Amino acid sequence: MAKRLKQFFLIGLVVISFNLLAKENSDPQITFSKVNEHFWVLHGGNGLGANVGMSVGKDGILLIDAMNIKVGKKLIKAIRTISDKPIMYVINTHQHADHRGGNEELVKLGATVIYPNYLKYLSSTYTQYDGVAREIQFQDKMTLKFNNEIFNLFHVKSHTWNDVIVQAKNNNIVFTGDNHATNWGPNIGVRGKRSISDVFDLVLSLSDSKTLVVPGHTALADRKHVVEYVSKLEEWTTHILKLSAKGVSVKQIADTAEIKRLLAWFHGGKYPKWLTEERLFARIDSTILIDEKSPLNLTPSELSSYVGFYQLDDGSQVEIFSYQRELYAFKDKTFTSLLLSRSKSHFDFAGWNEKEKINFEFKPDGKASKLLFSVNGKVEFSATRIND
Incomplete structure (x- = not known):
């Protein structure tokens, strides 16, 4: 488990580094891209945080993301150079600080924050987000009519467990969050290849040749760039998995040359000098771990036999839950993971080291009664089911 948590940490550092680059500007300024009279994109960067979509109209202002922590007041000041209408809603494309950092300042002005209710399954090891005073949580999809626009919100588990793809239908704009970028990547996601297919199949279904695609950071894009991004992701994974299967080391x-070429493409045509060897190795490691043997497909009835709370000797709990016909394990402050069924009693953790496994014991009625977490065949902890 320690190795897995270290990988999360290293990959997170890449994201942090991305957002803290370009310190040469001691007073970075928010810049603007005007889509039309009623829609704008406010650009962060240089430590300010993510791109922010802004709808302005008769109902007020709706924002998509809120830039970084301690940037809220600066964001509001930039918004006021465009409109003095009330800020009514903030949609967060995920929970990372550079996308939701300004929430608290916006809520003070009366804004309501919108995000998926899957947030409860995020380990607090990876986020300090505890919600705000005014919020709307949704399950899989939400539609909001505002300013003569139809905003379609889709929850996807990709870059994080609670990503949101946002479509501004009438303006033909799609916001991809940190799943896609014009100068950063590749982003494999928390569910491996499932992450890639889920998010990009959705984005491509929502777009056409005239769609404006707004990535989480920097330059705006279009559908053509998304198609090419997906193609480069496939080249990246195929190359790494092919060499890894031959026993080639991560360092090698x-x-x-292929890795260097692809990294240059993902970063806008220039190899990123800030990408340290350790962080690059973590990216390659995470790609290797998506190479999964096909899991068993369990029926909803079979999945329900595992669902419940399991208590450890120290009083802490592991929750096993089912979501969209997949089984997950959640232990607060430790991990959230998709479980891959190898048999009715044995599961692997998706994207984890193959030596880390979870096994279930059952009661006569077929319901799971106990789980055992093991590393290298040694049981690290066991937990007994506490609900029927």
Whole structure:
């Protein structure tokens, strides 16, 4: 488990580094891209945080993301150069600080924050977000009519467990969050290849040749760039998995011309000098771990036999839950993971080291009664089911 948590940490550092680059500007300024009289994109960067979509109209202002922590007041000041209408809603494309940092300042002005209710399954090891005073949580999809616009919100588990793809239908704009970028990548996601297919199949279904695509950071894009991004992701994964299957080390893979070429493409045509060897190795490691053997497909009835709360000797709990015909394990402050069924009693953790496994014991009625978490065949902890 320690190795897995270290990988989360290293990959997170890449994201943090991305947002803290370009310190040469001691007073970074928010810049603007005007889509039309009623829609704008406010650009952060240089420590300010993510791109922010802004709808302005008869109902007030709706924002998509809120930039970084301690940037809320600066964001509000920039908004006021465009409109003095009330800020009514903030949609967060995920929980990372550079996208939701300004929430608290916006809520003070009366804004309501919108995000998926899947947030409860995020380990507080990876986020300090505890919600705000005014919020709307949704399950899988939400539609909001505002300013003569139809905003379609889709919850996807990709870059994080609670990503939101936002479509501004009438303006033909799609916001991809940090799943896609014009100068950063590749982003494999928390569910491996499932993450890639889920999010990009959705984005492509919502777009056409005239769609404006707004990534989480920097330059705006279009559908053509998304298609090419997906193609480069496939090249990246195929290359790494092919070499790894031959026994080529992570260090050797990182030094191949193909990896350097692809990294240059993902970063806008120039190899990122800030990407340290350790962080690059973490990216390659995370790609190798998506190479999964096909899991068993369990029926909803079979999945329900595992669902429940399991208590450890120290009083802490592991929750096993089912979501969209998949089984997950959640232990607060430790991990959230998709479980891959290898048999009715044995599961692997998706994207984890193959030596980390979870097994279930059952009662005569077929319901799971106990789980055991093991590493290298040694049981690290066990937990007994406390609900029927």
